[in-house]
Each structure stands twice: as structure tokens, then as C-alpha cells.
Amino acid sequence: EVQLVESGGGLVQPGGSLRLSCAASGFTFSSSAMSWVRQAPGKGLEWVSAISGGSDYIYYADPVKGRFTISRDNSKNTLYLQMRSLRAEDTAVYWCAKEDRSVYSMDVWGLGTTVIVSS
């Protein structure tokens, strides 16, 4: 079964850091581009970052550029999102998603992990 399981969310103070993880199973992780997508309370979906299978290509949304770092460990089938200098506006549910680059869409999503940035 194809599965993505996020972890690492929680409550953090403004300016703090957090690292999210996404454990993948059931597909060839190393061949798959992956994305992080978030949804703030009451808001729409917002793409955050993407990484190619071999980490050759990495992209960030402007609001997180310079603060977030996406990475992956293909030996562990795990995707990461290191978040620094967190702001209240980063409060959201964060999902990792597998990209199907043959059809340019996100065909598998995890259940999500919640990040709350508050003092």
C-alpha cells in the first residue's frame, strides 16, 4: 500500500525551529519528486516546497524562502522539512505529497501534521 506518514509537528514559539518528517512506503521513493503543502486555518491549500527524486531540483514558495529547507534521505525513504524563524503565519496543517511528474499532479498525500506558532 502506498503510504505517507508525517510527523514532527507541534507548538513552537515565534522565531523557533521545527523539523517535519515524512516516511514513505509502497512506492519507489527515490524516483519520486515530493512536495510539502500546507493549509492555514480556514484558508486554501498553499504549496510550500518541492524536491526531485535525486535532490537535483529544489524549489520554495516565496513566503518560506530562506527560512525552510527541504531535503530527503532516499536510503531511509524519508522526506524532511526544516523550518526556522517560524512566524505566526506558518501555523497550518502540513502535508507531504508524492508528485506524479507524468501527469503533473500530486497523487498521494499523507494525513498531515499540525504546526502551531504561538507564544
Add this chain to the structure above:
Amino acid sequence: DIVVTQSPDSLAVSLGERATINCKSSQSVLYSSNNKNYLAWYQQRPGQPPKLLIYWASTRQSGVPDRFSGSGSGTDFTLTISSLQAEDVAVYHCQQYYNTPPTFGQGTKLEIK
């Protein structure tokens, strides 16, 4: 960035009736070299992650009921549910992947009337 706008923000439809959701992109997402529209639709049921319904604007993902259909090209797209079922209550999102960053519409909340 390409701005994607959905309409309406919410709608209520009776069971068995047709539901129509619109999606408009600020520039064309039709790639001329392969004649494909880089537009996808997702369904997000309450408390769940998004689920891919349609890609290339009109191709149903495997396992998606055929009451769901997508249409449109260029900048204007439509998701149609031909006969609304109770399990279709959800927020529907369109997304363009013509270029990076991929951008989503604000979502359309679909309820039962």
C-alpha cells in the same frame, strides 16, 4: 505567479442534482507542445487530506467515479458532478502546475441542500 480563482466559494446542491465548480487561471495553462492543460482537481473531505480527482483538466484519476468530470482549456475550467451523492460533501480545489510555484484556487465548499 499564476493566480487561480475558483467560483463560487460555496454552493449547496440537492442529492442527485448536478454540481458545477469553476476555476480560472490568470494565464493559460495549456502547454502547446503536448496540447495538455496543466490543471488538476482535488477533493478534500472534512478532516482528510486532499485527494486527486482529475489531472490534465479532464482525465479522471484511477478509481474516481465517472460522475466526476472536468472540462475546459487555456484559462477556464469546470468540475462537474453529474449526480451529487452524500459522500461528495467536501471542499474542491483546482491547481495549476504549468509553472513553479504550483498554485491552488481558494477552494469551493460543496454542501447538500
